Amino acid sequence: MNTLIIVVLATVVIYLAYNFYARRIDRDIIRSDPKKATPAKMYMDGVDFMPTSRNVLYGYHFKSIAAAGPIVGPITAANLWGWAPALAWLLIGVSFIGWVSDYSAIMVAVRNDGNSLSAISHKLIAPRTRTILFSFIFFYLLLVAGAFMGIMSSLLAARPDVPLGIIMLGVMGVLAGQMLYKWKMDLIVVTAIVVVVTIVAMVLGPLGAVTPEGKLDFTLGPISSVVVGFNKAVDSLTGGNAVMVVTDPTNADPRVPAPGADGKRPTTAIYNADTGEIKTMPSYLFWALFLLAFSYLAATLPIWRFAQPVNYIGFWITLLTIGFSAIGAVLAPFIKPEVGAFALEAFKAQPWLPEAGKAWQPLWPMLFVTIACGSISGWHALIGSIGTARQLEYETDGLPVGGGAMFTENTLALLALVAVSIAGTGGGAGRFAAGVGSLLTVVFGDGFKLFGTALGFGAFMVIVLTVTQLIFRVMRVTLSEWVGEAVPVLKNMHVSTVTSMVLTMLLVLTGTWVYLWQLFGAANQLMAALSLLIVTVWLREQKRNPSYALYPTLFMYITTLAATLVTARNLFVTIVPKGGAAAAGAWAMIVIALLLFVTALVIGWDGYQAYQRYAKGGPAKQAAAAAD
Amino acid sequence: MSQDTPSTPKKSFFQNLKEIMYGMASHDMSRYALRTRASMEHLFILITMGDMIGIPILPPYYSLRLLPYVVPQISTWKRRLLREKDVSDAMF
Numbered sequence: 001m002n003t004l005i006i007v008v009l010a011t012v013v014i015y016l017a018y019n020f021y022a023r024r025i026d027r028d029i030i031r032s033d034p035k036k037a038t039p040a041k042m043y044m045d046g047v048d049f050m051p052t053s054r055n056v057l058y059g060y061h062f063k064s065i066a067a068a069g070p071i072v073g074p075i076t077a078a079n080l081w082g083w084a085p086a087l088a089w090l091l092i093g094v095s096f097i098g099w100v101s102d103y104s105a106i107m108v109a110v111r112n113d114g115n116s117l118s119a120i121s122h123k124l125i126a127p128r129t130r131t132i133l134f135s136f137i138f139f140y141l142l143l144v145a146g147a148f149m150g151i152m153s154s155l156l157a158a159r160p161d162v163p164l165g166i167i168m169l170g171v172m173g174v175l176a177g178q179m180l181y182k183w184k185m186d187l188i189v190v191t192a193i194v195v196v197v198t199i200v201a202m203v204l205g206p207l208g209a210v211t212p213e214g215k216l217d218f219t220l221g222p223i224s225s226v227v228v229g230f231n232k233a234v235d236s237l238t239g240g241n242a243v244m245v246v247t248d249p250t251n252a253d254p255r256v257p258a259p260g261a262d263g264k265r266p267t268t269a270i271y272n273a274d275t276g277e278i279k280t281m282p283s284y285l286f287w288a289l290f291l292l293a294f295s296y297l298a299a300t301l302p303i304w305r306f307a308q309p310v311n312y313i314g315f316w317i318t319l320l321t322i323g324f325s326a327i328g329a330v331l332a333p334f335i336k337p338e339v340g341a342f343a344l345e346a347f348k349a350q351p352w353l354p355e356a357g358k359a360w361q362p363l364w365p366m367l368f369v370t371i372a373c374g375s376i377s378g379w380h381a382l383i384g385s386i387g388t389a390r391q392l393e394y395e396t397d398g399l400p401v402g403g404g405a406m407f408t409e410n411t412l413a414l415l416a417l418v419a420v421s422i423a424g425t426g427g428g429a430g431r432f433a434a435g436v437g438s439l440l441t442v443v444f445g446d447g448f449k450l451f452g453t454a455l456g457f458g459a460f461m462v463i464v465l466t467v468t469q470l471i472f473r474v475m476r477v478t479l480s481e482w483v484g485e486a487v488p489v490l491k492n493m494h495v496s497t498v499t500s501m502v503l504t505m506l507l508v509l510t511g512t513w514v515y516l517w518q519l520f521g522a523a524n525q526l527m528a529a530l531s532l533l534i535v536t537v538w539l540r541e542q543k544r545n546p547s548y549a550l551y552p553t554l555f556m557y558i559t560t561l562a563a564t565l566v567t568a569r570n571l572f573v574t575i576v577p578k579g580g581a582a583a584a585g586a587w588a589m590i591v592i593a594l595l596l597f598v599t600a601l602v603i604g605w606d607g608y609q610a611y612q613r614y615a616k617g618g619p620a621k622q623a624a625a626a627a628d
Numbered sequence: 629m630s631q632d633t634p635s636t637p638k639k640s641f642f643q644n645l646k647e648i649m650y651g652m653a654s655h656d657m658s659r660y661a662l663r664t665r666a667s668m669e670h671l672f673i674l675i676t677m678g679d680m681i682g683i684p685i686l687p688p689y690y691s692l693r694l695l696p697y698v699v700p701q702i703s704t705w706k707r708r709l710l711r712e713k714d715v716s717d718a719m720f
Binding site for chain 1: 639644647648649650651652653654655656657660661662663664666704708712715717
């Protein structure tokens, strides 16, 4: 297998799915009509409701949905089950479920006066559905923040060549906001300055950190050695002892060293190869606090001052890294076949039955929640129904915007899978970065390998960090708006932000992030199942054939319910017996998993009843709800 | 697309690409800026024209003096102010 085959396969599958399936649904089931007035036209207010060119909207929707999910998910899945199952789920999932969710959520919102999915569920299914959906959203945000914080803290602590680029990203973010909005400088000039400076800082991280034999040694580089010294100084605060100990059965944590020539992982200062235990050192805590401070600024400062410019810089860095990597992936089989060849195995056997005291990762249902955003994601439906649906100029733009953006995101996930698969060794993020580094050598030459890998790490961090900072902002708003009435102190943005961060850190410090990621994946996919459920009920209410949404709903619903239980079981057998703070964290996550499970059952029951009611030609439950 | 959009002029490849890049890089920033401006404007209209929705803040004399300057904004203001919202609207 090589990269060219993946490129050809993906092109063919996406072409067929878009032209022969998606267009047919758009034409025959949804019946999009360019002459129908959209909410953007009917309720135009120049801000939220605003007819927008479909090209602009496609870019906007893609940027809104493409975050760390399509990259982290395939990396984790390839580590656990090999690249072949991940590839199959990415292509089949997006063709029959992913685009359905994104596109349909937008169209349902368009046909319901631009209301969000939560408002539509209140009207179509039951009032409590909306409340449950909000609780889903909050826990979802909490879990994704926890998963991302865990990944980033590990990376910053393990790779001394990465922090400089991230610190510079924050500095350039503040500078960009100042230059754009206060000094009124030209956008292109500002972009050129801040993006170039940030990329140079990322690339220079490993400068000089190579021994004459060509081995990486961070104590040698002028930049990385400063970070190494700083980490050592912080670790000396506890006399070099760990704050706590965690385990990572997937070995995806960047603190887990890559296997040596004998295929075994060596024991290091923070990793015990015999027990699989990873020490959480004070430097890890420091970098976690650094990230929290970064996110705090983003969550509480005016959005133009920090969060938005940081995201803007992050976008260009990601685009350039991913774009050049994609070019490398296409050219590799012709120019450097050794780069384009897959080093990761196609299949990794995982036991189908649980073993006592061990984590259980069966292909079904765990693969389908581990890879979320590249195949299907509930987050997309939520964003699409609120942001994109209100700007759609013509109904017929719904498919190229919603479906098109989802298929494009799928290609991003495939690229992440390719990068990981050709790298072969190292942890999850390490594989991605090494893969990007290899692909960039196709474009920039062999000498760029070291810097390309650093850029891969930097881009990975940027993608995850820009999402995390916004998640804390959204969590802050959600807490204030949702719980603020009952607990008035949460209306204070500093209190709600700190509350969100404390909850997140509880999850980060006490569990291994792969469980957090899978629980986040389960919450995300359950939200996807619920958005599909709303679409199905709406189709039934409209007397249209709901099959294209009904079967994906059933599959996602059953799969993610099962995945939630498996994750809770894994937490129970692997972390709870350790006792202490880790067990407390595991119990917290088990409780969240069970809450998600129960609330999903309630929504499923309400959805079933609503479906039956509309099947019999009954009215919306809104009137009945109003009487409650 | 199943049906053509009406009266949409053909755009060149680079025009399309420019729009997509704008959508990815800057559309969100423009929306935030617009939203901030609209919030300030709408707050101003609420203070000066609150009578129209039953919230008398400013004496009607001054409201009438300001009315000609506010007229172009009134329809969108009422639409935005009176639209039913839920928590998810505040998130994004």
